[in-house]
Amino acid sequence: xxxxxxxxxxxxxxxxxVPDSVKTFVVHLYRHIREKNVYEIxxxxxxxxxxxxxxxxxxxxxPSVDAVAQYVDNDHVFCLLxxxxxxxxxxxxxxxxxxxxxxxxxxxxxxxxxxxxxQYRAKMKNKNEQxxxxxxxxxxxxxxxxxxxxxxALVEKSTIIQILEQEKLGLEQFTANDGYDYNGGSxxxxxxxxxxxxxxLRVHCLLGDYHTGLKCLQPIDIxxxxxxxxxxxxHITTIYHYGFANLMLRRYVEAIRxxxxxxxxxxxxxxxxxxxxxxxxxxxxxEQMYALLAISLSLCPQSRLVDETVNSQLREKYGExxxxxxxxxxxxxAMYDELFSYACPKFITPSAPNFDEPLVxxxxxxxxxxLKLFLYEAKQQQLLSGLRTFLKVYSTISLAKLAxxxxxxxxxxxxxLMTYKHxxxxxxxxxxxxxxxxxxxxxxxxxxxxxxxxxxxxxxDYFLRQVVKLEGVINEMDSIKLx
Amino acid sequence: MGREPAKPQQQGQETDYTVDQxxxxxxxxxxxxxxxxxxxxxxxxxxxxxxxxxxxxxFEPEKLSSQIVTRMLVKALMAMPGPDFSxxxxxxxxxxQMEDQFKTLIVLSHYLETGxxxxxxxxxxxxRHILDTVPGFEQAIQGYAVHVLSLTYQKVPRxxxxxxxxxxxxxxxxxxxxxxxxxxxVIEKSQGRGQLIVLPRNEYNDPILKKNTAESVPLENIxxxxxxxx
Numbered sequence: 001x002x003x004x005x006x007x008x009x010x011x012x013x014x015x016x017x018v019p020d021s022v023k024t025f026v027v028h029l030y031r032h033i034r035e036k037n038v039y040e041i042x043x044x045x046x047x048x049x050x051x052x053x054x055x056x057x058x059x060x061x062x063p064s065v066d067a068v069a070q071y072v073d074n075d076h077v078f079c080l081l082x083x084x085x086x087x088x089x090x091x092x093x094x095x096x097x098x099x100x101x102x103x104x105x106x107x108x109x110x111x112x113x114x115x116x117x118x119q120y121r122a123k124m125k126n127k128n129e130q131x132x133x134x135x136x137x138x139x140x141x142x143x144x145x146x147x148x149x150x151x152x153a154l155v156e157k158s159t160i161i162q163i164l165e166q167e168k169l170g171l172e173q174f175t176a177n178d179g180y181d182y183n184g185g186s187x188x189x190x191x192x193x194x195x196x197x198x199x200x201l202r203v204h205c206l207l208g209d210y211h212t213g214l215k216c217l218q219p220i221d222i223x224x225x226x227x228x229x230x231x232x233x234x235h236i237t238t239i240y241h242y243g244f245a246n247l248m249l250r251r252y253v254e255a256i257r258x259x260x261x262x263x264x265x266x267x268x269x270x271x272x273x274x275x276x277x278x279x280x281x282x283x284x285x286x287e288q289m290y291a292l293l294a295i296s297l298s299l300c301p302q303s304r305l306v307d308e309t310v311n312s313q314l315r316e317k318y319g320e321x322x323x324x325x326x327x328x329x330x331x332x333x334a335m336y337d338e339l340f341s342y343a344c345p346k347f348i349t350p351s352a353p354n355f356d357e358p359l360v361x362x363x364x365x366x367x368x369x370x371l372k373l374f375l376y377e378a379k380q381q382q383l384l385s386g387l388r389t390f391l392k393v394y395s396t397i398s399l400a401k402l403a404x405x406x407x408x409x410x411x412x413x414x415x416x417l418m419t420y421k422h423x424x425x426x427x428x429x430x431x432x433x434x435x436x437x438x439x440x441x442x443x444x445x446x447x448x449x450x451x452x453x454x455x456x457x458x459x460x461d462y463f464l465r466q467v468v469k470l471e472g473v474i475n476e477m478d479s480i481k482l483x
Numbered sequence: 484m485g486r487e488p489a490k491p492q493q494q495g496q497e498t499d500y501t502v503d504q505x506x507x508x509x510x511x512x513x514x515x516x517x518x519x520x521x522x523x524x525x526x527x528x529x530x531x532x533x534x535x536x537x538x539x540x541x542f543e544p545e546k547l548s549s550q551i552v553t554r555m556l557v558k559a560l561m562a563m564p565g566p567d568f569s570x571x572x573x574x575x576x577x578x579x580q581m582e583d584q585f586k587t588l589i590v591l592s593h594y595l596e597t598g599x600x601x602x603x604x605x606x607x608x609x610x611r612h613i614l615d616t617v618p619g620f621e622q623a624i625q626g627y628a629v630h631v632l633s634l635t636y637q638k639v640p641r642x643x644x645x646x647x648x649x650x651x652x653x654x655x656x657x658x659x660x661x662x663x664x665x666x667x668x669v670i671e672k673s674q675g676r677g678q679l680i681v682l683p684r685n686e687y688n689d690p691i692l693k694k695n696t697a698e699s700v701p702l703e704n705i706x707x708x709x710x711x712x713x
Contacts, residue, residue: 425564433687
């Protein structure tokens with residue numbers, strides 16, 4: 001089908017025409033890459049590539065790789081890189097065909113000189129006609145498997161998990177050296193392995209497997225800056241999926257804390273990224289994370305965890321909606337629905353369509369299921385918001401009195417109080433209880449005692465960071481020689 | 484990468500590796516289907532391996548066995564207060580969740596999630612054929628009930644406890660006797676209103692025991708400044 005599509009397609013442009021400015025661009029980029037001039041490479045990709053795209057390739061692809069190869073000595077690696085840029089431009093500005101989408105995945109794998117995926121594919125070719133026909137049907141499924149296996153292999157082969165463990169023990173430096181070691185070894189495999197873990201978190205979230213996603217990211221200490229924070233796109237992707245997975249697991253405090261940190265960071269630094277090709281994406285994820293923060297805070301009103309700047313942005317964007325979400329009526333659930341739908345990842349249904357049944361679009365199935373289960377959770381918590389308002393104004397209150405205020409009978413009140421406790425105390429796989437309670441209480445016979453929670457500030461971590469910073473300053477001063 | 488499941492050498496001797504090890508090495512390998520399904524039928528429980536199996540079903544829905552998934556969900560209920568049940572539901576296609584036995588289990592989970600133990604035990608009694616397939620179901624749910632009560636109460640009326648764990652009369656006396664001897668429970672007589680059970684204090688039902696986590700710094704954070712201190 002893809003071939004027919006291509007043949008019947010009137011391109012309307014000459015894919016082999018190379019304008020002079022493109023010629024200059026590839027020649028320079030090729031030279032800078034050979035000379036390992038990181039600064040220039042970065043400049044060319046971040047700004048020259050963008051401005052040329054804007055000027056010459058607004059609605060057509062860049063010249064084909066075959067057309068530019070002659071200007072770069074037909075260099076294999078450069079051509080792979082050029083193709084990757086070609087595809088990125090295509091995805092960003094135009095609508096790729098099926099063929100192009102498949103090719104881009106091939107190129108992506110080739111780029112890393114990674115053979116296992118190809119071997120795995122080649123193995124399939126040894127199978128008989130019937131099997132191939134079957135596999136072709138399941139192409140989509142195999143592709144997701146392919147991605148997962150690919151990422152998993154990167155993580156394993158790079159031994160990144162062991163490296164990070166060693167680092168925690170102070171036996172190895174990884175983060176501080178961007179993955180390079182003292183012997184001048186390459187950091188490519190290690191860094192690929194590192195980002196492979198971020199990739200695994202992402203793909204698992206898209207499948208709805210939040211537990212495994214978080215488990216894949218576990219070797220990275222998210223509370224500290226690390227390699228993932230160096231590239232802003234990666235930093236945002238990591239925190240977005242990490243926060244979302246925690247939200248789905250009812251670990252609201254963790255979600256709020258990380259969303260707050262990254263939103264503050266974006267707020268402070270976004271002007272530096274205005275020219276970046278990722279800028280649009282940064283803004284989109286920024287808005288989505290505000291929506292997720294609004295949801296998290298509606299279910300777990302711990303606004304003291306949120307910085308003032310972030311909070312004022314949040315009120316501006318979602319203040320009114322958040323007030324309505326507190327009411328837990330039909331309109332409130334419509335708000336939860338709206339915000340969740342806007343901010344959730346684009347979930348995937350990995351199975352192939354059933355060819356025997358009438359063809360229906362099933363690409364929304366995964367999203368609908370996650371939405372439904374999320375709203376179900378929100379409904380289970382609908383009486384907690386009312387309970388909170390009473391707990392906040394009393395230090396002790398009898399069950400009978402509280403029941404009459406909430407207009408329920410006493411046994412029902414007891415179930416609501418237990419629901420509150422259960423929903424605000426998540427239990428991790430090790431059986432450890434994590435409290436997300438904003439207001440807490442205990443019951444002694446038939447009296448509720450409210451416990452005021454005090455804000456916890458992490459001084460220890462702050463001081464540790466300052467010690468490291470000071471050491472850096474002192475070292476720098478020591479290295480200055482006064483004449 | 485080979486598609487054959489990576490197992491230790493002695494194939495066939497299943498006791499040589501655990502299902503968790505198998506999952507760790509073959510997280511995305513459809514060839515471990517049978518091992519994963521077998522593990523659901525055994526007495527052991529592994530969330531990792533169950534999620535792995537559900538993920539594989541996602542890719543090949545025609546292989547999904549209702550019997551296996553039912554058993555898995557019953558075990559996930561037994562893992563309360565852990566989030567296992569919803570973690571499984573996130574991965575089970577909606578049309579499968581429409582089957583009767585799954586609807587029943589979802590209702591049961593709903594009662595547990597919202598602390599409605601009376602309704603839970605009533606509904607459970609009507610569905611013994613689903614739940615009795617896994618031994619120890621009642622004890623596991625009683626464990627969850629005690630967990631929630633311990634988060635909520637310092638002193639709980641005997642009747643409230645009885646309803647939550649679905650034990651009454653002499654059997655309850657026996658249960659209490661056991662808890663008094665082993666778990667530090669105390670029975671108090673309140674004037675004319677039946678027994679009051681004093682549950683052990685923990686940081687969730689007693690503000691005094693609440694640990695100030697802000698004061699403590701994990702050791703691995705401190706190791707970062709070791710080179711500087713030396």
